[in-house]
Amino acid sequence: MSAVPVPDDQPMLLREDRNGVTTLTLNRPAQFNSLSFAMLETLIAAVDEIARDESVRVVVLAGEGKAFCAGHDLKEMRANHALEFQQRLFRLCGKFMMKLTEMPQPVIARVHGIATAAGCQLVSMCDLAVAADVARFAVSGINVGLFCATPGVGLSRNMGRKEAFEMLVTGDFIDAREAQRRGLVNRVVPIEQLDDEIAALAASIVAKSPVAIRMGKQLFYKQLEMGIDAAYQVAAETMACNAMCEDAAEGIDAFIAKRKPAFKGR
Incomplete structure (x- = not known):
């Protein structure tokens, strides 16, 4: 994997290209791959580059460490407690989420661990999602007094409105099988089979026109x-x-x- 350059020269995002499939791996494991402002900027730059590359047929979005993505970086949000920063942050996040829909390649979420708040939103905005049976999902902002309004946009477009709203107002976790039943993920497999399942799905897409x-x-x-x-x-x-x-x-x-x-x- 090669590191994608970011402002502070840290490998915040890793990229691997193989057989027409590009894997982007969120690489902030100590922060549970939270979506900081810099991470979002890095992701946007990466998907813009990939969207122009006709050799890339499928994109896989993954996370390093224990979590897939735990949402926004709450410490960064508290350290920048100004309306202007919050507006810029959430607009940037929305811009990235729309990039996933607008790019020509199908995007598969590889969910091996928890996906919470904006991390759950990220799963909902990928075109496809394959989850390990140990993965869990929640839009848990409500537990800290913050309604997950932007994650609700993607969530409500994946599942029934009452199921989505219940998650938004309770912050409760659902497991991978329930996420599949509700339409948030396509496939659920044992974690040791996760990469093989994604490889098979990606290969099926690469074989098409x-x-x-x-x-x-x-x-x-x-x-x-x-x-x-x-x-x-x-x-x-x-x-x-x-x-x-x-x-x-x-x-x-x-x-x-x-x-x-x-x-x-x-």
């Missing part, structure tokens, strides 16, 4: 915010444009000829 994945991800999030009629219109246009791509012609020809397609990303 890059242009279809890019177009499909963009359309998926766009239509979610629309009424059903408008959603069908934009989806129909996307499918028509996708059908004109070289990869679609190759894929259909390969299917008819009963051979494996050779996608080129066009």
